[in-house]
Amino acid sequence: MEKTYETVIGLEVHVELATKTKIFCGCSTEFGGEPNTHTCPVCTGMPGSLPVLNKAVLEKAVAVGLATNCNITRNGKFDRKNYFYPDNPQNYQISQLYFPICRDGKVEIEVEGEKKFVRIHEIHMEEDAGKLVHDSFTDTSLVDYNRSGVPLIEIVSEPDMRSAEEVIAYLDKLRLIIQYLGASDCKLNEGSMRADVNLSIREKGSEEFGTRTEMKNLNSFKAIARAIENERERQIDIIESGEKVIQETRRWDDEKGYSYAMRSKEDAQDYRYFPDPDLVPIIVTDEFLDEIKSRQPELRDEKRIRYKEEYSIPEYDIDIITNSKKMADIFEETIALGAEPKKVSNWLMVETMRLMKEHDKDADDISFSAKNLAKLIDMVDKKVINGSVAKEVFEKVFTDDIEPEKYVEENGLKTVNDEGALTKTIEEIVAANPKSVEDYKSGKEKAIGFLVGQTMKAMKGKADPGEVNRILKEILAK
């Protein structure tokens, strides 16, 4: 009988924290910039330089720990992880092994209606490495330390996931929590969120774990799903051919669709961790913890409940809107400016989603302001513009965040509210279309649509369709 296998997956997720400065020095974390212009003796490993911890890093790490139900370590330390590589200027990375800042957390995920918890083993703080670029002209590598020392948290899960879907649900859960906290923008494709996948397989029903491999260089959800499938198959092949899986680190090549071992006899994988004597213990006091707790914003799950109670909009809309902190923020801000929740939700669910698709943008990339959306909704409410004009104006709001009032004014898009002029136009349309008038009068209610359309066209779209309908019906009833 053919054996069935279960995939066992644990994740190591690195998240770049959104601080102004690096973890141990006063260099800017700003992205881009000429190579090595955001560096100093500390983050380039100059002799005699010393690290001093950025308080904001600790605050953000603790905030993430609290939001993922972790225990916060009251007496934490930093350790050195020793290995030689040019992107690592000291040839050790300052990280946490023995007393990570957070431990024993969990988050709930949902896949196809099934809910389960993924446990978090620990979250630790550490420094990012520099960037290496290959120079094909000289066949050497060039090192840029601008990213060296950018603060990271590494979130290590227990091996609780069993499929790519669960992995993606877990990553999405983490992304939302961290974005809501404002701790990071968590962009997988830009590297501010990176996941290494630890995967092993075992026969279904077995309690023991198989030998795991660690997969690196996964830059998208798609790559993660493909790499998981590929690695699962690879391990099954090895086992079925009677051989043993080797515990190793592998690098995923998404273009070629396979992974390869990153082994070298020069990499002993013996990191000789020991407490960094240049840094002092971190004592997390009750006061510190209370302060972080008091600053914790409303997270997604709480928002969902509140939206349902407060705004009575459909659950589906709530899910979409809260799936991005950015979108939820715009939603709430627009309401705060006086717009009706249902209307705001509609603009986000319909026009915004359509334009996002059209412009190939994520919710996180939305750049229009709540102020201009609120203004637009208000103009529709006050019948300053009609619905179709509003859609046209919104496109401009979406792309350029224009001020709707000014735009409408400059482009002459205001609805004509002069009843006399409207009545006159309608009378002309009625006179010019006897066939439609007859159809209507003989009971074909739909025929009025054509007459409304003709009127709108004659008014260059600037009439209120409701008004047109009302006046038309009055005239036709005569």
Added chain:
Amino acid sequence: MVITDETIDYVGILAKLELSDEEKEQAKKDMSNMLDYVGKLDELDTDDVEAMSHAFPISNVFREDVVTNGDDRDNMLANAPEERNGCYDVPKTFD
């Protein structure tokens, strides 16, 4: 403790040191003697002792999250053995 060739080679990989055969023999002897000597610590019962990293209590030393460093690239790069395009130039790291 006897230090084998394998151990010396392994430590050489960790420490990125390449020893000549002669140096290796000396290193084996030195390390072995030194480990025997520091083995003296085994005489101490330290089961209930907490490892001490810093000799006096100091904790929670932080920086505020404020940018204080400007661009000093050219001066720093002046020390680089090999430099190219504003970067440190090293033997290629991947193929």
Added chain:
Amino acid sequence: MDLMSLTAVELGQKIKNKEVTVKEAVEESLRRIDALEKDINSFVTVDKEGALKQAEEVQKKIDSGELTGPLAGVPVAIKDNMCTKGLLTTCSSKILGNFVPTYTATAVEKLKEAGAVIIGKTNMDEFAMGSTSETSYYGATKNPWDLNRVPGGSSGGSAAAVSSEEVPYALGSDTGGSIRQPASFCGVTGIKPTYGRVSRYGLIAYGSSLDQIGPIAKDVRDCATILEIICQHDDKDSTSYSEAASDFTSALVDDVKGMKIGIPSDYFAEGIDPEVKEAVLAAAKVLEEKGAVVEEFSLGMVDYAIPAYYIIASAEASSNLERFDGVKYGYRTADYTDLHNMYKKTRSEGFGAEVKRRIMLGSFVLSSGYYDAYYVKALKTKALIKKAFDDAFARYDVILGPVAPTTALKCGESLSDPIKMYLGDIYTVSVNLAGLPGISLPCGYDKNGLPIGLQLLGQTFDEKSILRAAYAYEQSRSYKRSPIAERGL
């Protein structure tokens, strides 16, 4: 006038009184260095041009009243493991043979702010690993009392420069005795402050949890005066302590009445030279006669200090010295096949034998399977050593003992047997493990005329007690110049 025979404070006073210009002082220092370096080799770099330029600037500030401190205008030599902006900083290693820092160590910066004129950078054991100053890539430093002997180490260049009167004072660093032992061998005075007193920013690390910068000078007053300048909190060093009093010169009173002084009997057991023992105990007698309560006691843990020290220092060093890799600064090997070959060749060619020995040991004790047995065990031993001192300081204000078991050794004598060399640090390393302050000052001479050092140890952040005891003792005797200083040029 023999300007360099003055103490730093005396010279500072003469400059302040306009009896001497800064330029005269600097030129005299440079003249002596010029004449003596071929024999002593206490410097790696002499910054003649820079020093003369500084002299002019400092003089202006003194004249305008901007600089009024006791050491304004006084030349100083800096151990070559402290970074100095724009001035070669080698750690006496080939691997940093061309390293010009873009920043200055905080302690040096504090001296500069106080008007010090930096004459140059002193020779040392490579990366401060040694007790003889013979492991320098730039040649050994010689002892001004006997050119066939070592000046001690690792701050041998700083001690020899002061003892030979090339400079009035110098900065050294002390990880396991590296200020106190060369001060003792060269017949001058040096202090290792409490760990955390002086910022380590810009000090090229050897053992980060043990390293501490301190002064080497002719007398206790100089040392206290220098300490007042360099002991300041620094935001750039997480282990820099801010809360302890630092009015050190107020402790310079010739009064030890009622002071409780403990003498560890364990320091006088086997291995100590009888002449050293005699001189140190005679010094204790002097303090007793001045009214101190002197008592012998058993400190304990003495034999475990060196094993614990070498594990901790080597482990930290193995990691601290990983950054010397031929990528960002310093030496890179000429020929290499790939990245790892470049690392290995650069480091193997760039480091000397003793440095490699300690890196190998340190890498081993941290490696998988050995960390608990060696490194953690050593950290626990450190806790026990600290406790032994805490118990002692519950009873005594000051602990008195020798600095080293012997006077200055002959050149080349100790390098052949590392463990024997390490044992020479038996009275000094435990102080670093426990983070305590310690002072070394001359207390006599052996039959060869070589200086013997007295060591006084204090409780954490209590430099004042040891300064007071040292000052009181010093009043009973006069400063003896080294033969080279005595001889004149």
